Amino acid sequence: MACMRHRKRTTRTVGATASKGARTRTSILERAANLATAKGLDQLSLGELADELGMSKSGIFAHFGSKEQLQLETIDHALSVFVERVVQPARLAPEGLTRFWTLCERWLTYCESEVFSGGCFFAAASVEFENRPGTVRDRITALVARQFLLLETELREAMPEGESTAYDEPIRQIAFEISVAINGANWHYQLFRDPSVFRRARTALAHALDRLSSRACRSENDRAVLQHP
Amino acid sequence: MACMRHRKRTTRTVGATASKGARTRTSILERAANLATAKGLDQLSLGELADELGMSKSGIFAHFGSKEQLQLETIDHALSVFVERVVQPARLAPEGLTRFWTLCERWLTYCESEVFSGGCFFAAASVEFENRPGTVRDRITALVARQFLLLETELREAMPEGESTAYDEPIRQIAFEISVAINGANWHYQLFRDPSVFRRARTALAHALDRLSSRACRSENDRAVLQHP
Numbered sequence: 446m447a448c449m450r451h452r453k454r455t456t457r458t459v460g461a462t463a464s465k466g467a468r469t470r471t472s473i474l475e476r477a478a479n480l481a482t483a484k485g486l487d488q489l490s491l492g493e494l495a496d497e498l499g500m501s502k503s504g505i506f507a508h509f510g511s512k513e514q515l516q517l518e519t520i521d522h523a524l525s526v527f528v529e530r531v532v533q534p535a536r537l538a539p540e541g542l543t544r545f546w547t548l549c550e551r552w553l554t555y556c557e558s559e560v561f562s563g564g565c566f567f568a569a570a571s572v573e574f575e576n577r578p579g580t581v582r583d584r585i586t587a588l589v590a591r592q593f594l595l596l597e598t599e600l601r602e603a604m605p606e607g608e609s610t611a612y613d614e615p616i617r618q619i620a621f622e623i624s625v626a627i628n629g630a631n632w633h634y635q636l637f638r639d640p641s642v643f644r645r646a647r648t649a650l651a652h653a654l655d656r657l658s659s660r661a662c663r664s665e666n667d668r669a670v671l672q673h674p
Numbered sequence: 675m676a677c678m679r680h681r682k683r684t685t686r687t688v689g690a691t692a693s694k695g696a697r698t699r700t701s702i703l704e705r706a707a708n709l710a711t712a713k714g715l716d717q718l719s720l721g722e723l724a725d726e727l728g729m730s731k732s733g734i735f736a737h738f739g740s741k742e743q744l745q746l747e748t749i750d751h752a753l754s755v756f757v758e759r760v761v762q763p764a765r766l767a768p769e770g771l772t773r774f775w776t777l778c779e780r781w782l783t784y785c786e787s788e789v790f791s792g793g794c795f796f797a798a799a800s801v802e803f804e805n806r807p808g809t810v811r812d813r814i815t816a817l818v819a820r821q822f823l824l825l826e827t828e829l830r831e832a833m834p835e836g837e838s839t840a841y842d843e844p845i846r847q848i849a850f851e852i853s854v855a856i857n858g859a860n861w862h863y864q865l866f867r868d869p870s871v872f873r874r875a876r877t878a879l880a881h882a883l884d885r886l887s888s889r890a891c892r893s894e895n896d897r898a899v900l901q902h903p
Contacts (some may be wrong), residue, residue: 461850477727478679483806484806485714517856547680551872563804564804568801569801571861571865572802572864574712575864575865576711576712576713576791576792576864577713586866588866590866618877618878621874621878622851622855622874622878622881624858625857625859625862625878626851626853628858628861629850629855630852632801632804632857633854635801635804635805636815636818638816645851646850648847649847649851652882654764656881662833
């Protein structure tokens with residue numbers, strides 16, 4: 446899952462000050478990511494963040510220097526949360542369709558449990574910025590593209606050796622269907638608050654994977670995944 | 675398709691003045707709906723609209739009285755466009771799966787041809803307002819719910835007599851999968867500008883309908899729809 450590995454930032458300060466500074470920075474970014482999913486990434490206000498965190502506006506400004514920098518670091522923070530909640534747990538699952546299913550299942554759980562108060566950060570930010578050219582849009586688009594690629598790559602890697610080329614077109618199609626089912630469930634839930642939509646998304650995932658047929662199974666675990674987990 | 679029939683507004687003025695007033699109002703709403711998909715419904719600015727239409731800000735204000743009223747009428751205008759482009763052409767198609775397929779096909783074409791410059795109005799506005807309680811959110815949510823219901827209802831009506839109850843659960847599931855494929859293609863296209871995503875959505879639609887099997891066909895037309903149109 447190299448395509449979603451998160452690059453760690455280096456801090457410029459050292460020792461106790463660095464820890465305190467880093468902690469404050471993380472608190473600001475956590476609050477900013479939540480506010481962004483609820484109100485919009487472009488609606489982030491240094492004043493509102495300062496009020497919520499009991500800090501001064503200039504204190505927040507000192508950490509980021511500009512609203513755009515705050516937005517970019519908020520996006521990177523949201524990515525690190527996605528990697529921690531979705532990508533890393535999947536890496537611990539057995540290789541094959543079991544790992545792929547774990548990835549999808551964790552992704553749905555991340556939306557369902559509202560890790561961010563307004564649902565998936567990238568779903569919200571990508572719609573907000575899709576028609577606003579600039580650095581922020583470029584960063585969001587690149588990360589959403591990596592999320593799509595992650596589904597395709599993991600599904601390709603789940604195929605038995607020598608089979609992934611034959612499955613290339615179905616894999617792309619299934620990755621599309623699964624991606625829209627996950628993001629669609631997130632959208633539907635944010636609008637209507639009906640949790641049964643996640644069951645619908647899981648059924649859609651199982652239907653899409655059904656089309657791979659048992660040829661795609663490498664193990665008993667994988668066969669179980671294809672039998673509607 | 676009663677659930678998506680659009681209620682016509684009555685104008686309060688009469689004769690030539692009414693026509694001119696109505697035309698101006700429609701011009702404002704057309705421009706507002708386009709701006710809303712590109713920049714956000716909450717970003718609608720009376721000043722920007724006035725500049726673009728060569729009107730005074732007070733001239734625009736006189737038509738709507740408040741930003742919220744402008745937003746609500748913009749939503750209604752977007753609905754009338756959706757009904758004209760998607761719902762009405764489907765009503766002219768032969769009953770059954772052919773009509774259902776026409777509805778989906780027109781919906782995809784409405785997204786693909788960017789009737790609104792930022793893609794589907796309701797997809798954009800619903801994400802923007804999902805976490806902003808109030809009259810505008812209520813109106814958008816009600817209309818998106820009606821769009822979901824339209825898919826379910828049309829699919830149910832396409833079933834042979836006496837079969838729709840047996841198909842109730844599959845119909846709800848298929849309507850979900852088709853809805854997220856259409857909206858997902860719109861989202862993907864707005865982000866990545868890759869038109870092949872609409873082919874993926876059409877394939878997803880055909881896969882979902884495949885599960886109804888040939889029992890759901892009432893005519894030769896319907897059988898052709900199930901054979902991957």
